[in-house]
Structure formats: C-alpha cells, structure tokens
Amino acid sequence: MRPLSILHLVSNRWWTGTAEPVLALTQGLLEYRQQVVLGVPAGSQVEDLARKAGIPLLEGLRLNPCFHPWSWLQDVAALRTFLRHTRIDVLHTHLSHDHWLALSAVWPLNPRRRCVPIQVRTVHTLRRPQALGIRWQLQHGATHLIAVNMATYHDLVETLGISPPRVTAIAGAVDHQRFHPALSGARIRREFGLGPSAPLVGIVARLAASRGHLALLEAFARVHTAIPAARLLIVGKGEFRPQLERRTGELGLGEAVIFTGYREDDLPDVLAALDVFVLLAPGSEGSCRAALEAMAVGKPVIAARVGALQDIVFDGETGLLIEPHAHSALAHAISRLLRAPEQARQMGLRGRQRIEHAFSRQRQVEEMLRLYYRLQAAKRSSSTTRNG
Incomplete structure (x- = not known):
C-alpha cells in the first residue's frame, strides 16, 4: 500500500x-x-x-x-x-x-x-x-x-x-520505553527529604477543582491518622493550588503533603518514587495518560470508576476502583495497598504487562x-x- x-x-x-x-x-x-x-x-x-x-x-x-x-x-x-x-x-x-x-x-x-x-x-x-x-x-x-x-x-x-x-x-x-519499571525514584525521595521506606502516595494532574484533589486530601487525612509516616505528593500546576494548600493546613497535614509543581523532564522518576498512584478524574485529553504512565512504571493505580479510568484499571488486578466522591472508600483503598506492599507490587507488574499489551x-x-x-x-x- x-x-x-x-x-x-x-x-x-x-x-x-x-x-x-x-x-x-x-x-x-x-x-x-x-x-x-x-x-x-x-x-x-x-x-x-x-x-x-x-x-x-x-x-x-x-x-x-x-x-x-x-x-x-x-x-x-x-x-x-x-x-x-x-x-x-x-x-x-x-x-x-x-x-x-x-x-x-x-x-x-x-x-x-x-x-x-x-x-x-x-x-x-x-x-x-x-x-x-x-x-x-x-x-x-x-x-x-x-x-x-x-x-x-x-x-x-x-x-x-x-x-x-x-x-x-x-x-x-504511552511511551513505555521512557516510562518503565527499572527507573529509580531515589533522587526524588532525597529531593523531598523522604526515606526509601516512607509510604508515598501521588497524583499527577492539573490543579483544578474538577480533578479530585480535595477528595484525595480528605481521604489522605484519614490515611495519615492511621499511618503517620505516609506522605502525599501532589504533582502539577494550576489555579486551584491556593485552595488546596489552604485545605491541607486546615486538615493539619502540614509537611505530610508535598506540592512539587509541574514536572515534565523527570516525571518518570517522580512516578518511580511512588508506592501508590491515585487519579480521580480524566483530564482534557480523555485518555487518562497519567494513569497509563504510572502503570508503565509498574505502580498500582487507585482510580474513580469514571471515564477511561474504568477501562484502564482492572479492579483487584492492576489497582483498585472506587466510586466517585467516596472519601472513605478512597482512604481504605490507599491504606490497604500501603499496608500490603507485595500485593501492590504485583498489581504494578500486572499493570505494566497491560500497558505493553494494550496501550503501546x-x-x-x-x-x-x-x-x-x-x-x-x-x-x-x-x-x-x-x-x-
């Protein structure tokens, strides 16, 4: 042809x-x-x-x-x-x-x-x-x-x-050669003063009211009460950052929540530093690329059952699906994976296999x-x- x-x-x-x-x-x-x-x-x-x-x-x-x-x-x-x-x-x-x-x-x-x-x-x-x-x-x-x-x-x-x-x-x-499980997140953890064993949750999304950051903060407050060593990385930029920072303070999370700003060149390393990735709403490109990239790096994904996210994440296999706006369920899902690192690791490996098969x-x-x-x-x- x-x-x-x-x-x-x-x-x-x-x-x-x-x-x-x-x-x-x-x-x-x-x-x-x-x-x-x-x-x-x-x-x-x-x-x-x-x-x-x-x-x-x-x-x-x-x-x-x-x-x-x-x-x-x-x-x-x-x-x-x-x-x-x-x-x-x-x-x-x-x-x-x-x-x-x-x-x-x-x-x-x-x-x-x-x-x-x-x-x-x-x-x-x-x-x-x-x-x-x-x-x-x-x-x-x-x-x-x-x-x-x-x-x-x-x-x-x-x-x-x-x-x-x-x-x-x-x-x-997703570019699964740029995003891959062999990456090390050690430099990123050092940048933010985190030890290699600190439980680390992250989200990569524009800081906008529609992307679910407030729900994640509410859920993470419960997680942090149960697992005080847990930390949350909020990656991205946007007009909603002041409201998120204010709510972080109101919840008493202080240094437990880290705003990294926009990361592009070292985003694969940022994802590699995480133990669990969370995404609660699709962005403007519709394909939920951030979730795909996290899976390509071998991370388990906790996602809301909306849009492309419910197509990408296989519940119980490559991550966990929760109903939208279910703060308690989100907190439980995060805590579950942080407390079961081997289960989380296996989910991440299956997620990587899914990326290679269906999202190359x-x-x-x-x-x-x-x-x-x-x-x-x-x-x-x-x-x-x-x-x-």
Missing part, C-alpha cells in the same frame, strides 16, 4: 491536554513512513516542540482557539489553498476549533475532486454533548469519529445517536493506519459506484 498523506490539526497552544498525544501520534505515523503534516497555533509552545521533534509543519495557520473573525478567515483561506494544491488523503482534527476550521475550508470544494480528503475527528472528551453546535459538528461534520475510550464511544453512539459504524474506539498510548504507541499507530486505509478504500469504492 502506498503511504498516505495525512494532515493533523490541533488548536492547542500549550504542552497540555491533547497536544502531547497528538504529537506522539504524528511521530509514530512518520516512523511508519506516512507523509504527515501537522498544523498547530503559530508561535506556540507546541509549535516549538514539534519543530524540535522534526515534525513537518503547515506554515501560515494561526489556529487561535480564541475566535477572531479576521484571523479565522485567513486560516480558512490558507487551509483551503493548501488542500487545493496538496493531495491530502486524511484530514484529522482533534478539537472543536480546528474541526470547524476544517469544515469551513473543505465545504466549497467539489466533493468529486481528489482535493477533498477523508475527514476524521478524534473526540478526546465530550463535556457538552447537548450543545447544538457540538452536536451538529459530530453528527454531520466528519467522515468518521474516533473515541479515546469506551465511555466516550457510548456517549457518541447512545447520547448523540451517531451510527456505530461511524465511530471507532482507539485507546490512548505501536498498537495505537497500527490501529489508526488500519482505520485510515479502510476509510480510503470505502471512499474509493463509493467514487467508483457513483461514476460507474
């Missing part, structure tokens, strides 16, 4: 949410010798990182997610011109802004001409499925939709009524390519029937 020409668009300026998985996917497609071009906001952190990674970029797009009419019209014209002069087989969007841009650019093109690509949209999260614009966009604005977890798949099919043949679930992926980047890229080629074959068959 000939290599495909693929254009990915993602209107994310910062190295958060959808940006990292999209760049990882484009790199994987390039490694499979596909012809890939990436469109990202001009002058953004994501653009800089894509250049450093050697990913070909579509120049001249602002892709500003804050709508400005003149900027929008310029982007529509630039993308339409690019599509008219460059053969693109697949136009793959990831967020509502770039999806609308793609629709606006493609709309006046003659559908019988080869310049009209297959349009694919990855739905990373579906937070407002009843919004009319979102509803129309997903129901009518793409050849095919990709859900990053089964919860989103069911929302698309059951809530929005999209035909199941138009939706494919392709799970997120190779698996994700191969599933994506199979879908692309299937859609291309269907388009070719439809064109032959129409012209025959």
Whole structure:
C-alpha cells in the first residue's frame, strides 16, 4: 500500500491536554513512513516542540482557539489553498476549533475532486454533548469519529445517536520505553527529604477543582491518622493550588503533603518514587495518560470508576476502583495497598504487562493506519459506484 498523506490539526497552544498525544501520534505515523503534516497555533509552545521533534509543519495557520473573525478567515483561506494544491488523503482534527476550521475550508470544494480528503475527528472528551453546535459538528461534520475510550464511544453512539459504524474506539498510548519499571525514584525521595521506606502516595494532574484533589486530601487525612509516616505528593500546576494548600493546613497535614509543581523532564522518576498512584478524574485529553504512565512504571493505580479510568484499571488486578466522591472508600483503598506492599507490587507488574499489551504507541499507530486505509478504500469504492 502506498503511504498516505495525512494532515493533523490541533488548536492547542500549550504542552497540555491533547497536544502531547497528538504529537506522539504524528511521530509514530512518520516512523511508519506516512507523509504527515501537522498544523498547530503559530508561535506556540507546541509549535516549538514539534519543530524540535522534526515534525513537518503547515506554515501560515494561526489556529487561535480564541475566535477572531479576521484571523479565522485567513486560516480558512490558507487551509483551503493548501488542500487545493496538496493531495491530502486524511484530514484529522482533534478539537472543536480546528474541526470547524476544517469544515469551513473543505465545504466549497467539489466533493468529486481528489482535493477533498477523508475527514476524521478524534473526540478526546465530550463535556457538552447537548450543545447544538457540538452536536451538529459530530453528527454531520466528519467522515468518521474516533473515541479515546469506551465511555466516550457510548456517549457518541447512545447520547448523540451517531451510527456505530461511524465511530471507532482507539485507546490512548504511552511511551513505555521512557516510562518503565527499572527507573529509580531515589533522587526524588532525597529531593523531598523522604526515606526509601516512607509510604508515598501521588497524583499527577492539573490543579483544578474538577480533578479530585480535595477528595484525595480528605481521604489522605484519614490515611495519615492511621499511618503517620505516609506522605502525599501532589504533582502539577494550576489555579486551584491556593485552595488546596489552604485545605491541607486546615486538615493539619502540614509537611505530610508535598506540592512539587509541574514536572515534565523527570516525571518518570517522580512516578518511580511512588508506592501508590491515585487519579480521580480524566483530564482534557480523555485518555487518562497519567494513569497509563504510572502503570508503565509498574505502580498500582487507585482510580474513580469514571471515564477511561474504568477501562484502564482492572479492579483487584492492576489497582483498585472506587466510586466517585467516596472519601472513605478512597482512604481504605490507599491504606490497604500501603499496608500490603507485595500485593501492590504485583498489581504494578500486572499493570505494566497491560500497558505493553494494550496501550503501546505501536498498537495505537497500527490501529489508526488500519482505520485510515479502510476509510480510503470505502471512499474509493463509493467514487467508483457513483461514476460507474
């Protein structure tokens, strides 16, 4: 099969949410010798990182997610011109802004001409499925939709009524060569004054009200009462940090809770330092990448039974699942694993095996390519029937 020409668009300026998985996917497609071009906001952190990674970029797009009419019209014209002069087989969007841009650019093109690509949209999260614009966009604005977890798949099919043949679930992926069980967390423990045997729980998530940090603090207060040596590492940055620090003080946790700030370069080592990883809500990328990375490092994961988390964690095998907002159950789950380190270690090893089997980047890229080629074959068959 000939290599495909693929254009990915993602209107994310910062190295958060959808940006990292999209760049990882484009790199994987390039490694499979596909012809890939990436469109990202001009002058953004994501653009800089894509250049450093050697990913070909579509120049001249602002892709500003804050709508400005003149900027929008310029982007529509630039993308339409690019599509008219460059053969693109697949136009793959990831967020509502770039999806609308793609629709606006493609709309006046003659559908019988080869310049009209297959349009694919990855739905990373579906937070407002009843919004009319979102509803129309997903129901009518793409050849095919990709859900990053089964919860989103069911929302698309059951809530929005999209035909199941138009939706494919392709799970997120993790770089299991960067995140692996042989890593040592000793340096991280020394950095925060923790001994090698101190029971250490951690969460990696943006510090936002929706991510469950307050629930974790409430549960950890109970854990700390029962296990005074236990410590909690809160990894990430965000606008909710002052409220979390205040609540930490109110609970009398003092030095038992450590705010590390944002960690990127040494995140694998941070995860390696933990005994137990906790994640209570999916982020904006929908695949719960932090939980995948913790499992890749060989850590047991305690997660709320929501979104992709209930697809990722096998209860009692790779970690523990609890009901959302169940502080007592969360405290019990943390205490259980801290008091049974061998059981926790075995869960972590099984989690690593699950990552290698079901969440590798190779698996994700191969599933994506199979879908692309299937859609291309269907388009070719439809064109032959129409012209025959």
